[in-house]
Amino acid sequence: MMTHVTQSSLTNLLPTRVSDDNGLAQDVMQGLSQTPKKLSSRFFYDAKGSQLFQQIMELPEYYLTKLEHQILSQQRKEILYSIDIQKPFQLVDLGAGDAYKTKLLLSELMASKADFSYVPLDISDDQLNLLLEDMHHRWPTLLVQALAAEYFQGLEWLNQNQRQRKVVLFLGSNIGNFDLPDAKNFLCALRETLNPEDAFLLGLDLRKDPEKIRRAYDDAAGVTSAFNINLLHRINKELKADFDLDQFQHFAEYDPLEGTMRSFLISKKAQEVHIGTLNQTFHFDAWEAIHTENSYKFSLKQVEEMAHSCGFKVQDVFTDKTHGFADVLLRPVSN
Numbered sequence: 001m002m003t004h005v006t007q008s009s010l011t012n013l014l015p016t017r018v019s020d021d022n023g024l025a026q027d028v029m030q031g032l033s034q035t036p037k038k039l040s041s042r043f044f045y046d047a048k049g050s051q052l053f054q055q056i057m058e059l060p061e062y063y064l065t066k067l068e069h070q071i072l073s074q075q076r077k078e079i080l081y082s083i084d085i086q087k088p089f090q091l092v093d094l095g096a097g098d099a100y101k102t103k104l105l106l107s108e109l110m111a112s113k114a115d116f117s118y119v120p121l122d123i124s125d126d127q128l129n130l131l132l133e134d135m136h137h138r139w140p141t142l143l144v145q146a147l148a149a150e151y152f153q154g155l156e157w158l159n160q161n162q163r164q165r166k167v168v169l170f171l172g173s174n175i176g177n178f179d180l181p182d183a184k185n186f187l188c189a190l191r192e193t194l195n196p197e198d199a200f201l202l203g204l205d206l207r208k209d210p211e212k213i214r215r216a217y218d219d220a221a222g223v224t225s226a227f228n229i230n231l232l233h234r235i236n237k238e239l240k241a242d243f244d245l246d247q248f249q250h251f252a253e254y255d256p257l258e259g260t261m262r263s264f265l266i267s268k269k270a271q272e273v274h275i276g277t278l279n280q281t282f283h284f285d286a287w288e289a290i291h292t293e294n295s296y297k298f299s300l301k302q303v304e305e306m307a308h309s310c311g312f313k314v315q316d317v318f319t320d321k322t323h324g325f326a327d328v329l330l331r332p333v334s335n
């Protein structure tokens with residue numbers, strides 16, 4: 001199901017998946033059949049969702065992008081020095097999105113004439129399409145190989161491409177979308193694909209004032225609410241469903257004990273929703289919740305422990321002035 005897209009294919013324009021099965025139908029079937037109901041946040045980013053996420057990144061409440069942008073713009077030279085960009089490498093960007101912050105590193109790498117190629121990976125074709133066009137216009141000579149894939153498929157790709165040195169980016173606190181055991185599984189599985197000379201830069205949202213965290217996922221202008229509800233719109237469109245979008249509301253809460261920010265869609269009344277493609281009708285009780293997203297907040301100690309237990313050592317920790325966000329540079333420990 002992995003589609004490889006290179007810049008040369010831009011002349012024929014935008015990439016499509018080899019199979020039109022992006023996993024949405026299976027996720028919806030499984031998630032709405034269980035109690036409590038659940039939908040995966042990985043499907044937020046269709047064209048409309050990607051546009052809404054651009055707006056979220058600009059919201060005054062959404063501090064994550066601003067803090068990580070600050071780190072990467074102010075400390076990019078130190079970060080790249082630590083990674084060692086003198087030797088050739090592939091820069092693999094997991095969940096690249098619009099690569100807003102990766103572009104800070106890319107411009108530095110291009111300016112320093114580093115010998116590298118860029119491998120953005122994203123489950124969203126819409127995001128990759130936009131990114132490829134943007135890359136093509138900004139840096140026509142940059143070698144780009146885009147992968148339309150899920151993270152774990154990305155690990156398979158890494159396993160099969162052991163010949164070149166890899167620098168892997170997992171920015172934006174994307175790892176926080178896993179629950180903790182899965183985050184550790186992912187980290188350990190990634191470690192298995194890397195060699196001692198490879199490097200891994202992991203962006204993490206750190207624990208802070210719970211109210212500040214909560215507001216970032218429940219902004220006053222209601223953009224995050226629209227982003228969450230757009231998931232139902234996507235299911236209507238792609239799976240021929242009849243969710244009445246006005247009859248669901250966004251709800252977000254932060255659990256300061258666990259460090260988990262959770263988002264939900266709440267059914268405002270008892271209702272039935274038919275999903276044509278699945279040939280299934282699902283019942284929702286009044287005020288029943290669908291869990292749509294986890295955004296875990298870490299302590300640095302916890303990250304260090306998790307990294308060590310998976311066979312990484314912490315080479316450097318880059319943080320912003322407020323210590324609200326961290327980009328942690330990990331290196332595989334030699335076996």
Ligand SMILES: C[S@@+](CC[C@H](N)C(=O)[O-])C[C@H]1O[C@@H](n2cnc3c(N)ncnc32)[C@H](O)[C@@H]1O
Pocket residue numbers: 041042043045094095096097098099100101121122123124127149150151152170171172173174
């Ligand atoms: C919050 S955006 C972050 C983008 C960028 N890395 C940043 O830091 O700004 C998350 C991106 O990860 C992608 N994504 C989410 N879950 C994914 C998964 N399981 N596999 C691959 N990509 C995923 C989404 O499509 C989206 O483009």
